[in-house]
Amino acid sequence: DAKTTQPPSMDCAEGRAANLPCNHSTISGNEYVYWYRQIHSQGPQYIIHGLKNNETNEMASLIITEDRKSSTLILPHATLRDTAVYYCIVRPRMGSARQLTFGSGTQLTVLP
Amino acid sequence: DVKVTQSSRYLVKRTGEKVFLECVQDMDHENMFWYRQDPGLGLRLIYFSYDVKMKEKGDIPEGYSVSREKKERFSLILESASTNQTSMYLCASSFRGGQFYEQYFGPGTRLTVT
Secondary structure, eight states: OOOOBOOSEEEEETTSOEEEEEEOTTOOTTEEEEEEEEOTTSOOEEEEEESSSOEEOSSOEEEEOTTSSEEEEEETTOOGGGOEEEEEEEEESSOTTOSOOOOSOEEEEEEO | OOOEEESOSEEEEOTTOOEEEEEEESSOOSEEEEEEEETTTEEEEEEEEEETTEEEEOSOOTTEEEEEEETTEEEEEESSOOGGGOEEEEEEEEOSSSOTTOOEEOOOEEEEEO
């Protein structure tokens, strides 16, 4: 499985865009980039995934570099409720590894 | 809106008790999962089910069993609870044919075994 590297923590002002980077330089051609977050004492929440094109949904945008070695999750207008640990993981489309495994993630703190 | 619900948010049980944790999803997902999450150990898969009455062991099935009699419901059973099963238990579900790793989680059950 491709390994991911994320900064341990970031701050963001409320109402501003939060840009969370992830490096996955060993990603292989059939692997997708997935983003999850976990608010304290709650279950993980799926946010978005992508293969090589940029993706957007109601929660966030995902920008993947052309060489696919890194990506950025963008929360366009961060709110206090977006304070959470954000996890970037790389997996093939189907469940060959059978389970989700999260690394250390990035603790995003949205400041008022 | 996608929804996975778990029967309890907090549960306290005694050593040796039989414990049932229930999970229900309303998304018509084929796959359902039970994980436990412990500090420093991350998420660990206990069991998953890819269809009614079908199940597969995850990485840490010992001391647990599961039941899936209906598509929307997946139960985790601790046959004889022990203190090392004190943990946060998370249920998740996903479509079989789509993105296996697009998993939707419930709020979790924090189980304490005394």
